[in-house]
Amino acid sequence: MYIGYLSASAISEIGAFKRSRLGRKLSDRFSLDEATEDQIGLALSMMINIMVLAIGLPLIFLQWGFRWGDISSWTYNFANEIRIGSISFSLIGIVTGIVVFMVGYFATRAFQRWLDGKVMARGRVDAGVRNSVSTAVGYAGVLIAGLIGLSAAGIDLSSFALVAGALSVGIGFGLQNIVNNFVSGLILLAERPFKVGDWIVAGGFEGNVRKISVRATEIETFQRQTVIMPNSTFINAALGNWTHRNRLGRVDIPIVVHFSNDPRVVHAVLTAVVTGHPQTLKNPAPSVTFDGFTDAALNFTIKAFVADITSTTSYKNELRFQIVERFKAEGINVGAPA
Incomplete structure (x- = not known):
């Protein structure tokens, strides 16, 4: 029994099973990683300890003068019913x-x-x-x-009634946030205000939903930061979803030119550029607004709808390139005139 105990202790050491002959064979055949090999070694260690007790204890009892019938009866009673006070289990x-x-x-x-x-x-x-x-x-x-x-x-499941009563008291005091998040997760799964892959804004974070569980939701920001946000945040606060029903959305691009330019000419050039872009939707139609002016600048905003709001970076860049080219061709000054 002592040798078996030493063997179980040795094989349970970190990296020990990997160095054994059986470990090398299993690793070569199934391409196991180190963590899996250590887990197999731990399981084998537990099995060896169980075998040591199952084989060694009856032999010790026999040396002490007990009979096989007594040992068999004890084993049967121990396996079928263990009683502790009024509680019994098998x-x-x-x-x-x-x-x-x-x-x-x-x-x-x-x-x-x-x-x-x-x-x-x-x-x-x-x-x-x-x-x-x-x-x-x-x-x-x-x-x-x-x-x-x-x-x-x-x-007997009815025996958990007392435990459930005690847990309800604990829930009322210390676990209310956990239960709140759990219930909120069930509400999110049922109502589906957002789904995996949606672009949402909530709790000061903006990004794509990667995973929804009953306690928390995993969001990946556009900087590739993973944010684990409790589900109660989405239930108790405002939530913005850019792709709730579809991916159609509006792009706003502010444009500032010098005050010396003719605003009607600038407005016409911006309208021609945004209307002529192939990614700009015709319905809803794009628009250019003259937002205001100061003693040095004229402020405009391009408002255009695109089919996929999640991929507008190249669209906005191309619009800006075309606007700069048209401004140069039309003699429109962005900065102070020479």
């Missing part, structure tokens, strides 16, 4: 419950992949809808698997 039931839960968990994940990759992908379902449905199915499947696992373990 090791076999617990193992059965864990196995049932794991089967339900992996079945839920497989069903999620099949539903998302086979059914909804072929039906051209929107990516946001696919994410919401997949997330809801995943949480529902894990919850059902957990309840079935508890029942298979022989645990």
Whole structure:
């Protein structure tokens, strides 16, 4: 037993399983990484310890004069019912419950992949809808698997009434924010004010939605910063969504020219440039507004609608290039005249 214990301790060390012959064979065949190999080593260490106890303890009891019948009876009683006060549980039931839960968990994940990759992908379902449905199915499947696992373990669910009452008190004091975010996440998945891939503005951040869970939402800003924002932020505060129903949007480009220019000529040139660009939508039609003037400048704003508001950088750059070229051709001064 002591040698088995030493073997289990040795194989559980970090990197020990990788240096073993079995570890090298598995690594070469399945291309395992170091973390997976260490996890396999830890699992083997636990199995060795269990085998040491299962084989060694009966032999010790036999040397002390006990009979096989006594050992078998103790083992059967220990595996089928352990009583602590008024509470009793079964090791076999617990193992059965864990196995049932794991089967339900992996079945839920497989069903999620099949539903998302086979059914909804072929039906051209929107990516946001696919994410919401997949997330809801995943949480529902894990919850059902957990309840079935508890029942298979022989645990009476009615015994959790006292625990639930105590948790309700804790929720009222210390867990209210967590519950608030959880309920807010369920509301977001049901109402879908935004979906994965949408361009949103909330909580002082602006970016694309990457993941929606029941507690928080992951947003990637345009500087590639990942922001994990609690779901209650979207429920309790204003939320801007540039791509809620479609990607059509308006682009505003301010233009400032010198006061010595004729404003009607500037307005006509800007209108011709924005109208002639192929990405500018005809309906709604673009417009150029004369916003005001000072003793040194005339202020205009180009307002144009595009089909995809998320990719307007090249559009605005090209408009500015064309405006500068037309201004030079028409003799329009942007700065102070010579």
